[in-house]
Amino acid sequence: MRSEDDIASITSSMSATPTETSPLVPKSRNRNDGSWSSEFRWLLFNCLPVIGTYLLQNSLQLASIFTLGHLGSTELAASALASMFANVSAWSVAFGTATALDTLCSQAWTGARDKTLVGVHLQRALAILSVLFIPIAIVWWNATRILLALNQEPELALHAGIFLRYLLLGAPAFIAFEGIKKYLQAQGIMKASTYALMIASPLNFGLNYLLVHGKPYNLGFIGAPLATSISYWLMLALLLLYIRFYKGSEAWGGWSREAFTEWWPFLKLAVPGILMVCSEWWAFELAALAASYLGTVDLAAQSVCLTVASATYTIPYGISVAASNRVGNALGETFAMKAKRASMVAFIFAIVFGSMNSILFIVTRPFLGYLFTSDEDVVLRVAHILPLCAVFQIADGLCGVVGGVMRGCGRQNVAAWINLFAYYVVALPMGYALTFVADWSLTGIWISLSVALFLGAAGECLFLFTVNWDAEVARVHSRVKTEETHIHEDNEQEPLLHAA
Incomplete structure (x- = not known):
């Protein structure tokens, strides 16, 4: 006899199968509207492990800064320069590409009848990231020459190049970890990457x-980049073990040749995602590059401020990842x-936690600078810049969180255009004028970044409050249906090819 679960599964499968009388686009169902209280609880309890993940992930870089900072200011500045180079040339590109998984995996998990479509999206992302890694590796190997061509100090360029060559050993693991983390988060599994990093991060400090x-x-x-590379492989191995022996394999249907097809639909989300992430990351790293021309003290102070700002940004970014998957799941x-209520709750979270970050900076x-260095000049410079960091915390939080909602909708292209305008049409010329023409030093850099964040927040919030959520549902349903159709057709053709 069949159990109640079997009967329910059959009934669900039959109801999901389209017939001649089925509507082309299903109407938005009302049996689960997601009450305000339920969305608040869901976002709170699911964003916390994601925040923990990114805090621990950032600690991998912090470990190098803490350790090398006590060797000397040159080593500290070189590690900061290498980290900037890695962010610009690799991590921003990998994170931007992975934003396509925020959209595709979250929507496929709830919208597709065959859950292994989520695994196909992951495989496609890993294949594309593997291709992108080739030029990244070439650039890293020649980093010293590139930095010398950018008129960096020879000793800084040499040390930064050495750092990147040893970090290159772990870069593939870090990139793969990011993709697999997205695959799990789309299934509502938010804690797996946190568990992996709870083990890897302390070991990284020790190493x-x-x-x-x-x-x-x-x-x-x-020793610092080598320890970090080992830690990258460890956290990837731990995440794979979690999937293999505990949870997360339901969406994995085995390796499929589908990973090497239909790249264009993926890239239509990934390329704007790269622009969305890189436009912001590169602006901050250009600010660090500009600081390097102001002297070692300014570069060291910029490194500390960026590190702290990145650490606090993990809070809105963690909220954005949870919100992205919640909105994507709801649309699927x-x-x-x-989906609308989830986005509004995320908006409120951005304001609340942004305010808390601002108070923390003030x-x-x-004394914050003393956590990173004993150099009095660097500490004083950090104390001078932190009030500016405090000013833009709410705007920074809104940019991150609303950007996550946009990823859940698959609207990376809108966010990309907003960021490009805010950072490169407005902030970049302003930053150059204030920093080098008006001679405002680091103050000019951080004022221009603040202006960019407020413009970005205004543009993204305007988009959020004008979204037609029913239209988004129809668009997502059409995309998922098309993806399933392609896979179904290829699966039908494969036995015919074998027979022939």
Whole structure:
């Protein structure tokens, strides 16, 4: 006899199968509108592990800065320069490409009848990222020459190039980890990457100390990037073990040749996603590059400020990842009202947590720099810049969170245009004028970044409040149906090809 679960599964499958009388686009269902209280609870409890993930992920870089900062200002500045180079040339591109998974995986998980479509999207992302890694590796290997061509100090360029060559060993693992993390988050599995990093992050601090200062290794400067590379592979291995032995394999149908087809629909989301992420990341890293021309003290202070701002940004970014998947899942389920309420709750979270970050910067301003260096000049410069960092925290949070909602809708192209205008039409010329013409030093850099964030927040919020959620449901349903049709047709043709 069949169990109640079997009967329910059959009934669900039959109801999901289209017939001649089925509507081309299903109407938004009302049986789960997602009440305000339920959306609040869901977002709160699911954003916390994601925030933890990104905090721990950032700690991998912090470990190198803490460890090398005590070797000297040159080593600290070189690690900051290498981190900037890695962000511009690799991590921003990988994160931008992975935004397509925020859209495709979250919508497919609830919208597709065959859940392994989520795994196909992951495989396609990994294949594309593998191709992108080839030019990244070439650029990293020649980083010293590139930095010298950009008129960096020879000693800084040499140390930064060495750092990147050793970090290159772990770069493939870090990129793959980002993609697999998105695959799990789309299924509502938010804690797996946190668990992996709870193990890898403390070990990374220990490895950094052991390989840089500890005996018998005492490798000095190269110990930091080598320790980080080992940690990248460890956290990837832990995440794969979680999927293999605990949870997350339901959406994995095995390796498929579909990963090497239909790249264009993926790239139509990935390329705007790259522009969306890179436009912001590159602007901040250009600010660090500009600081390097102001001197070692300014570069070190910029490194500390960026590190702290990146750490606090993990809060709105964690909210954005959770919101992206919640909105994508709701649209895949054809619950328009649920998607709208989830986005509004995320908007409120952005304001609340942005305010908390702002207060934190103001309170810790006098002594925060001492956590990174004992150089009094650097500490004073950090204390001078932190009030500007505090000013834009709400705008930064809104940009991150509303950007996540836009990824859930698959609207990376809109966010990309907003960011390009805010950072490169307005902020970049302003930053150059204030920093080098008006001679405002780091103050000019951070004022221009603040202006860009407020413009970006205004543009993205305007989009959020004008979304037609029923139209988004129809668009998502059409996309998922098309993806399933392609896979179904290819699966039908494969036995015929074998027979022939």
